[in-house]
Amino acid sequence: MSDIANVATGATVVALTNVHKSFGPLKVLDGVTFDVARGDVLCIIGRSGSGKSTALRCIDRFETIDSGEIVVCGRKVHDPALDLRALRQDVGIVFQSYNLFPHLTIEENITLAPTCVKGTSKAEAREQARAALAQVGLSDKIQHYPEQLSGGQQQRAAIARSLAMRPKVMLFDEVTSALDPELTGEVLKVIEGLAADGMTMVMVTHEMGFARSIADRVVFMHRGKVHEHGTAAVLTTPTTPELAQFLGTGL
Amino acid sequence: MGGSLNVNHLAFLANGALWTIGLSLIALVGGGLAGFVVALARISPLRAVRILAAGYVQLIQGTPLLVIMFLTYFGLPPLGITVSPLTAASVSLTVYVGAYLGEIWRGCIESVPKQQWEAAEGLALSRTQRMMRVILPQAVRIATPPTVGFMVQIIKNTSLASVVGFVELARAGQIINNALFEPFLIYLIIAVVYFALCYPVSRLSRRLEASQGRPRLSVETA
Numbered sequence: 001m002s003d004i005a006n007v008a009t010g011a012t013v014v015a016l017t018n019v020h021k022s023f024g025p026l027k028v029l030d031g032v033t034f035d036v037a038r039g040d041v042l043c044i045i046g047r048s049g050s051g052k053s054t055a056l057r058c059i060d061r062f063e064t065i066d067s068g069e070i071v072v073c074g075r076k077v078h079d080p081a082l083d084l085r086a087l088r089q090d091v092g093i094v095f096q097s098y099n100l101f102p103h104l105t106i107e108e109n110i111t112l113a114p115t116c117v118k119g120t121s122k123a124e125a126r127e128q129a130r131a132a133l134a135q136v137g138l139s140d141k142i143q144h145y146p147e148q149l150s151g152g153q154q155q156r157a158a159i160a161r162s163l164a165m166r167p168k169v170m171l172f173d174e175v176t177s178a179l180d181p182e183l184t185g186e187v188l189k190v191i192e193g194l195a196a197d198g199m200t201m202v203m204v205t206h207e208m209g210f211a212r213s214i215a216d217r218v219v220f221m222h223r224g225k226v227h228e229h230g231t232a233a234v235l236t237t238p239t240t241p242e243l244a245q246f247l248g249t250g251l
Numbered sequence: 252m253g254g255s256l257n258v259n260h261l262a263f264l265a266n267g268a269l270w271t272i273g274l275s276l277i278a279l280v281g282g283g284l285a286g287f288v289v290a291l292a293r294i295s296p297l298r299a300v301r302i303l304a305a306g307y308v309q310l311i312q313g314t315p316l317l318v319i320m321f322l323t324y325f326g327l328p329p330l331g332i333t334v335s336p337l338t339a340a341s342v343s344l345t346v347y348v349g350a351y352l353g354e355i356w357r358g359c360i361e362s363v364p365k366q367q368w369e370a371a372e373g374l375a376l377s378r379t380q381r382m383m384r385v386i387l388p389q390a391v392r393i394a395t396p397p398t399v400g401f402m403v404q405i406i407k408n409t410s411l412a413s414v415v416g417f418v419e420l421a422r423a424g425q426i427i428n429n430a431l432f433e434p435f436l437i438y439l440i441i442a443v444v445y446f447a448l449c450y451p452v453s454r455l456s457r458r459l460e461a462s463q464g465r466p467r468l469s470v471e472t473a
């Protein structure tokens with residue numbers, strides 16, 4: 001309960017407490033606890049299958065948890081009576097596969113949710129779309145269809161689409177994994193810009209160099225547990241042999 | 252009528268052909284509406300609705316259209332509902348086509364990638380908004396070629412309306428043949444007319460299918 005009080009004061013935006021989650025017999029989250037303060041960037045790293053995506057998806061209730069507590073922007077995510085759509089207005093999520101809507105232009109992709117969900121007027125939503133696209137450096141693509149954009153551009157458009165909802169926290173799940181190094185760079189630059197603007201972010205990433213430069217906190221997940229948790233310094237001087245080994249092979 | 256094939260006979264056949272087209276359109280519109288409901292019901296979050304819709308589809312797909320025609324035409328009057336041949340044919344085709352189109356369209360809706368649902372969900376769209384604004388527009392594109400293709404089946408199946416006495420193309424041919432006793436000639440004409448109706452539609456379906464595989468621009472995927 002003290003966590004919830006904390007959230008109410010605005011210091012903590014995301015808090016997971018002793019979260020357990022299984023898919024059938026497979027235990028994926030085994031007592032995960034971490035929190036994210038307002039304006040912080042938390043990077044989740046770890047081997048494939050360690051539960052990173054699942055932890056992230058639980059924050060936006062794309063997965064329901066078996067036990068424990070998740071509080072996001074003062075909302076109890078684990079509560080069955082949660083107002084899901086209110087939660088998802090506070091939380092922006094960007095996936096590895098961009099998932100832009102192929103039948104809509106970039107502008108329509110971005111204005112869809114604000115006009116449908118928030119009742120923003122068309123004109124205002126268009127203005128917001130222009131601003132969001134400027135933020136990700138895609139102003140010239142506003143009337144294009146997703147298939148006319150490169151992977152990196154699509155991913156930046158997906159980020160702009162999320163930003164247009166003015167979320168309080170952004171979740172990124174390996175958003176550069178499908179991109180070659182050059183395109184990765186342009187997406188990471190956008191995320192850096194968001195961090196500089198004070199956006200609270202949780203990102204699952206395999207880009208260790210990037211995590212080192214941007215993360216306020218790092219969570220190393222191993223076998224469904226938070227095996228190591230600290231500042232970006234743990235990426236240079238890990239305290240557990242598992243993280244050391246992960247970094248050794250991961251670099 | 253009587254004697255040899257004359258212009259009156261041909262006019263009669265033409266009238267039948269018009270009714271074949273009319274019935275096909277009725278079946279497409281009625282069956283389309285029913286199919287839309289069936290497709291949505293098949294993927295409803297409510298289990299009972301899903302089961303009901305699945306039962307309907309199974310039942311209709313396991314029943315010959317001929318039998319459905321008879322059931323509507325002869326089965327409803329004892330219940331106090333009088334039906335004309337046109338009504339019986341329209342209702343039967345709607346019920347029949349609805350089950351098939353519902354099944355085709357359900358497949359199309361489900362073939363829209365799951366990630367599209369998730370992306371829309373992540374943007375806080377309601378279920379209805381996700382369906383109407385994100386999923387259905389994509390499903391419609393996927394559904395167009397098979398739906399047009401199914402139209403060919405509908406056109407041919409309208410010939411079964413003849414069993415309840417409705418005078419469409421096949422029945423018109425039958426009537427003329429009863430007077431002229433020239434089955435080969437008359438049914439050849441009927442066959443040619445059916446072909447003339449169906450061929451453009453199936454050509455269109457194949458064209459749509461071919462053009463769908465081709466993206467507007469090459470997609471760059473890293």
Ligand SMILES: Nc1ncnc2c1ncn2[C@@H]1O[C@H](COP(=O)(O)OP(=O)(O)OP(=O)(O)O)[C@@H](O)[C@H]1O
Pocket residue numbers: 023026028046047048049050051052053054055
């Ligand atoms: N919906 C699901 N049903 C069943 N098993 C699942 C499901 N989602 C994930 N899993 C399993 O849970 C485990 C953890 O998956 P998760 O996606 O969280 O790992 P990850 O750390 O993100 O891995 P990666 O780096 O490969 O993305 C994996 O073994 C995965 O196969």
Ligand SMILES: [Mg+2]
Pocket residue numbers: 052053054173174204
């Ligand atoms: Mg993952």
